[in-house]
Amino acid sequence: MPEPLPETAAICLGEAMIMLAGGSGPLADVEVFQRSVGGAECNVAGGLAALGVPTGWISRLGDDGFGQHVLRDLRTRGVEVGGVELDPLRPTALYVKESVDGRSRMHYYRSGSAAAAMEPGFLDRTEVRDRLAQARLVHTTGITAAISTTSSDMLERLATEPREFLLSVDLNWRPVLWRDRDPEPLWRLLKAADIVLIGADEAQVFAGTSDPEELYERLEAPVLVLKDDAHSAMVLEQGGRTEVPALSVDVVETVGAGDAFAAGFLAGTLQGLSMVQRLRLGHLNAAAVLTAPEDHAPPPTPDVRERLLNATDEEWATTKIGPA
Numbered sequence: 001m002p003e004p005l006p007e008t009a010a011i012c013l014g015e016a017m018i019m020l021a022g023g024s025g026p027l028a029d030v031e032v033f034q035r036s037v038g039g040a041e042c043n044v045a046g047g048l049a050a051l052g053v054p055t056g057w058i059s060r061l062g063d064d065g066f067g068q069h070v071l072r073d074l075r076t077r078g079v080e081v082g083g084v085e086l087d088p089l090r091p092t093a094l095y096v097k098e099s100v101d102g103r104s105r106m107h108y109y110r111s112g113s114a115a116a117a118m119e120p121g122f123l124d125r126t127e128v129r130d131r132l133a134q135a136r137l138v139h140t141t142g143i144t145a146a147i148s149t150t151s152s153d154m155l156e157r158l159a160t161e162p163r164e165f166l167l168s169v170d171l172n173w174r175p176v177l178w179r180d181r182d183p184e185p186l187w188r189l190l191k192a193a194d195i196v197l198i199g200a201d202e203a204q205v206f207a208g209t210s211d212p213e214e215l216y217e218r219l220e221a222p223v224l225v226l227k228d229d230a231h232s233a234m235v236l237e238q239g240g241r242t243e244v245p246a247l248s249v250d251v252v253e254t255v256g257a258g259d260a261f262a263a264g265f266l267a268g269t270l271q272g273l274s275m276v277q278r279l280r281l282g283h284l285n286a287a288a289v290l291t292a293p294e295d296h297a298p299p300p301t302p303d304v305r306e307r308l309l310n311a312t313d314e315e316w317a318t319t320k321i322g323p324a
Helices: 040-050 065-076 120-124 126-134 142-146 149-160 184-192 200-207 212-219 257-270 275-290 302-309 313-317
Strands: 010-013 017-024 033-038 055-058 060-062 085-087 093-100 103-109 137-141 166-170 195-199 223-228 232-237 240-245
Touching (some): 010 040, 033 065, 040 055, 040 065, 040 137, 040 257, 055 126, 120 126, 120 149, 137 142, 137 149, 137 257, 142 149, 149 184, 166 184, 166 257, 195 200, 195 212, 200 212, 200 223, 212 223, 223 257, 232 275, 240 275, 240 313, 257 275, 275 302
Parallel strands (some): 010 055, 010 137, 017 093, 137 166, 166 195
Antiparallel strands (some): 017 033, 093 103, 232 240
């Protein structure tokens, strides 16, 4: 008799990668690397689970040691991974972080990865179909649309077929991945989403504008979340605009902060918080990652979250977050 399907409020669909971070200096001179798990959608999955949202992550991994480490890491962080398919031939993707003079550069090794072989039929797997059917929200990103034409076709099917869940898409614009392809499928995916998250800087490059009203009109999303890095984040919806300034943060590393913000905002959405509180939870979650060297970090403790989610505007504006 099959095991009952775990209850999940959110599903994140996309590629996970092994991240190898070396010490300071050119990559050619680094001899020791520290391993962790990265990838936009699994970062969001871990962030949602840490905030108390029952969450699953669905993808494909190589049937290799790196793939096993990804599964073990996500399970440890409370993410359900029963919808993951292991590939005996294609590898788990990885990227290497190089740090020189205090600045980080990423080197990606994902061509031909197991996740890149996702295609529309992947959604018909029983383990995938059943999990999507019970989800209240499904989150993915423009990266998954970019890693292969087949994964892009899969997301188009996900977005256009009848669904009961909210579809959330973070642009995560990566020009290099679209270098030889027309990004029109990504436009269609964004326009089909219920929630679109986008950074003002990437919006300028991708859409040629960072004007909130113009983006809202062009993307046609019921809820548009526009993030302006260290300054503020705003939501545009039919009822108007809501904007919340970012917290003051002692930044250690910026990688992963956007995924953490998405996790906070989406958790607040599923938990029925007000729009101001959803944006604040996004900022709080991002601040925790900004003060850590890895791509993800535990969120602020529940008492800190509760206090700041209900703080006055003045209290919020004078709050500063550091590594401690």
